[in-house]
Amino acid sequence: MTKRAGERPPGSRAEAEVPVDPWYEKLILDFRQRRLCAESGLVVIKGRETPWYQNRQGRVRYYLLPPYKADTALQTMAVFEQIIHRHSGMHRHQGGLAIYVLEGEGYTIVDGERFDWTAGDLLLLPIKPGGVAHQHFNRHSSRPARWLAFIPMAFQECLSSEVVQLETSPDWLSLENAKENAQPGTRQDYSASSQNAGFPRAIVGEAKEAGGTTLLDALFKLRDEYRRQSETGLKVVCGPDLPWERNRQGIMKWYLHPGKRDTAIRSLVVYVQEIPPGGKSGRQRCPGGLVYYVLDGRGAVDVDGTRYQWEQGDCIALPLKNFGVEYQFFNLDGQNPARYLTVTPNFFEVLGVDLGSS
Numbered sequence: 001m002t003k004r005a006g007e008r009p010p011g012s013r014a015e016a017e018v019p020v021d022p023w024y025e026k027l028i029l030d031f032r033q034r035r036l037c038a039e040s041g042l043v044v045i046k047g048r049e050t051p052w053y054q055n056r057q058g059r060v061r062y063y064l065l066p067p068y069k070a071d072t073a074l075q076t077m078a079v080f081e082q083i084i085h086r087h088s089g090m091h092r093h094q095g096g097l098a099i100y101v102l103e104g105e106g107y108t109i110v111d112g113e114r115f116d117w118t119a120g121d122l123l124l125l126p127i128k129p130g131g132v133a134h135q136h137f138n139r140h141s142s143r144p145a146r147w148l149a150f151i152p153m154a155f156q157e158c159l160s161s162e163v164v165q166l167e168t169s170p171d172w173l174s175l176e177n178a179k180e181n182a183q184p185g186t187r188q189d190y191s192a193s194s195q196n197a198g199f200p201r202a203i204v205g206e207a208k209e210a211g212g213t214t215l216l217d218a219l220f221k222l223r224d225e226y227r228r229q230s231e232t233g234l235k236v237v238c239g240p241d242l243p244w245e246r247n248r249q250g251i252m253k254w255y256l257h258p259g260k261r262d263t264a265i266r267s268l269v270v271y272v273q274e275i276p277p278g279g280k281s282g283r284q285r286c287p288g289g290l291v292y293y294v295l296d297g298r299g300a301v302d303v304d305g306t307r308y309q310w311e312q313g314d315c316i317a318l319p320l321k322n323f324g325v326e327y328q329f330f331n332l333d334g335q336n337p338a339r340y341l342t343v344t345p346n347f348f349e350v351l352g353v354d355l356g357s358s
Helices: 024-040 155-160 215-234
Strands: 061-062 077-084 087-093 097-103 104-108 113-118 123-124 130-140 147-150 164-167 245-247 249-255 269-276 284-286 291-296 299-301 306-311 316-317 326-331 340-345
Touching: 061 316, 077 087, 077 291, 097 269, 123 245, 123 249, 130 147, 147 155, 147 269, 147 340, 245 340, 269 326, 326 340
Parallel strands: none
Antiparallel strands: 061 077, 077 147, 087 130, 087 164, 097 123, 097 147, 104 113, 104 130, 245 249, 249 269, 269 340, 284 326, 291 316, 291 340, 299 306, 299 326
């Protein structure tokens, strides 16, 4: 190809003619701010200092809620507690999350199917096209039920999740500022995609599972395997049925684990750990990103040399750091054991257990 007179090759424009990149420096500052938040944000969120709120879905309090609660050291997981007197509202959003029952007995209707639960159980909401519609019910009118929800926010964005309110909580109208809002039972669909509701037409029939030997066929096989697991896997993991194990970190029982294939979701790793009276956990370095909720007891956790006190009802969030965090838990009660629930997103199979840290 003949070069025209005076023509410059691509990328050779005079420096004065090239506009300044408006985003690169902002990108650097944004990442720096996230790292500063991990260094200086709250590690222990005190339960007794966390306020309750009433919304159309139910009565809740938020321990972690990115980006709205920006003062916590971890900004990748939403964690909130809900108390149910009669029943919650009903809404629809994408699954891939877990709900741990703290107190009481009840059941949840998920897309028309009933799942019973009791204290110590873990309810799983599967990932489905368009999300899952669900509503929670308390079986006992004389005492409330309480549970904790754990939502990995990065997964929700990748799943194009949205929250669509379908029915209002009966507790909502007890608030004076809610009198003009929807009555219980009123359906309100605020879906951005409501005009495109319904399943898309299949171009190729889905009657049989994928076959073939190409790498594309291998992806379809993975698709079929995940669909089967989501459909037939456990939706409620019963806590009393789980065995305890002793390992180098301590005494644990696992609800969700990368090696478990019998549950409806695999997006989280969940376990309960118990520390004997006056005892301690192992000391470990990990990438961070773990969330702990104290079920029983009081104690302390050392994180990179700094000690934080905790007690029943507190939430502990280990920050994410590019060289990891070193931590160890201590039971400061010499008479009673301490227990805490631990939850972290399951990135391990795609990003490695180290997650880029040491």
